[in-house]
Amino acid sequence: xQHTATQDTLVGLFVAAGIAGLFFLALQVSNLSSFxxxxxxxxxxxxxxxxxxxxxxxxxxxxxxxxKVTDIRFDPKTYQSVVSMAIETKYNTLPEDTTASIFTAxxxxxxxxxxxxxxxxxxxxxxxxxxxxxxxxILEKVIGQxxxxxxxxxxxxxxxx
Amino acid sequence: xxxxxxxxGASTRTSxxxxxxATYFLLQTLSGILSVLPRPRLLMNQLxxxxxxxxxxxxxxxxxxxxxxxxxxxxILSDFGAEESLGIxxxxxxxxxxxxxxxxxxxxGRAGSALTAExxxxxxxxxxxxxxxxxxxxxxxxISPRFLAGFISMPLLASLFSAIGIIGGQLVGTGLLGVDDGxxxxxxxxxxxxxxxxxxxxIKSIIFGFVTSWIALFEGYDAIPTSEGVSRATTRTVVNxxxxxxxxDFILTALMFGDD
Numbered sequence: 001x002q003h004t005a006t007q008d009t010l011v012g013l014f015v016a017a018g019i020a021g022l023f024f025l026a027l028q029v030s031n032l033s034s035f036x037x038x039x040x041x042x043x044x045x046x047x048x049x050x051x052x053x054x055x056x057x058x059x060x061x062x063x064x065x066x067x068k069v070t071d072i073r074f075d076p077k078t079y080q081s082v083v084s085m086a087i088e089t090k091y092n093t094l095p096e097d098t099t100a101s102i103f104t105a106x107x108x109x110x111x112x113x114x115x116x117x118x119x120x121x122x123x124x125x126x127x128x129x130x131x132x133x134x135x136x137x138i139l140e141k142v143i144g145q146x147x148x149x150x151x152x153x154x155x156x157x158x159x160x161x
Numbered sequence: 162x163x164x165x166x167x168x169x170g171a172s173t174r175t176s177x178x179x180x181x182x183a184t185y186f187l188l189q190t191l192s193g194i195l196s197v198l199p200r201p202r203l204l205m206n207q208l209x210x211x212x213x214x215x216x217x218x219x220x221x222x223x224x225x226x227x228x229x230x231x232x233x234x235x236x237i238l239s240d241f242g243a244e245e246s247l248g249i250x251x252x253x254x255x256x257x258x259x260x261x262x263x264x265x266x267x268x269x270g271r272a273g274s275a276l277t278a279e280x281x282x283x284x285x286x287x288x289x290x291x292x293x294x295x296x297x298x299x300x301x302x303x304i305s306p307r308f309l310a311g312f313i314s315m316p317l318l319a320s321l322f323s324a325i326g327i328i329g330g331q332l333v334g335t336g337l338l339g340v341d342d343g344x345x346x347x348x349x350x351x352x353x354x355x356x357x358x359x360x361x362x363x364i365k366s367i368i369f370g371f372v373t374s375w376i377a378l379f380e381g382y383d384a385i386p387t388s389e390g391v392s393r394a395t396t397r398t399v400v401n402x403x404x405x406x407x408x409x410d411f412i413l414t415a416l417m418f419g420d421d
Contacts, residue, residue, distance in 0.1 A: 007209045014213045018317025021324035022363070028346070029252050029327060030355040056354075 051136025227329025280381025315370025
């Protein structure tokens, strides 16, 4: 096997193509590009229930993703779920009385935290706590309440007759 | 009855000695890698025959595997009205499993068998002993460059396979079946994690490249130096590589993706 310049070129092209494939996977396929080493600040919020929220779930405002959930803990004193969120620093104008609610994308989709800005002059800073929260809707609970309610109405209807 | 135990004992002993020879061979090969580095020409030649010549089969297979995944995934997902998730399905199955595993199987068939046949024939035609007579260590001169080339080529080939497969899935999904292009990519980007999915896939392919090259080179080096012995060694390379790749893949998947 004699060495030729063509062979070197082909090996070079092969290595370049392989590395390009890896870059393609990193930048186009994975979430590396959307949240790389961007500067973030952390805020926390306590929910009665964080439902199916997971670490890395999206944090969005007005439908735009502005951060992600970094930590979910159970607070043994208040019996609440404490959710920490990393929000990009360029979105640092969220007022202090922002409402955090856990919504579901679609009927069976992923759960995410939605931030709805309030009217306060003061803004959220690193380490701030969001006071106004709305818990995740747990589907079983809603269905249970609905069934219970309709059974109750039926029983009242029977009494009247 | 005694004969049965005798045969069992004999086969246990031979497989243990073979494992021992293989381990010793691996250690020699690894220590020979250092002496490859001052001679990049040797490595270049092997990268050409191991990597570049496998390039075509890997890219074409990747394209077709991705296209088939796109088709099948679309039919299954459309039953649930979830065609938009096609991208994440294609990407996750390629990056986590099919990319490393199918690439390694093709690599064992394309490059591994060629390596075994080459080394086996060198042994059968006494080229290796000839080198030893000239005080050239055949492990350092012949084996280590090939090992290093296989080790380097595999992750590159596997990344290429996954990347081309994802493009193939996109061609079929958005071009032919009408999945929304934006949904294909954005669902993928939301769900595929760089460290958990892509880096783990690359680690898998590195391990497979290591094992496949090791098996191929050892079987060639250990072959009975006759034409029949070389042919058997080539078969064993492909069979043993396939077993080790699939078995290791199960273990690695259990370790890497066990808890979410």
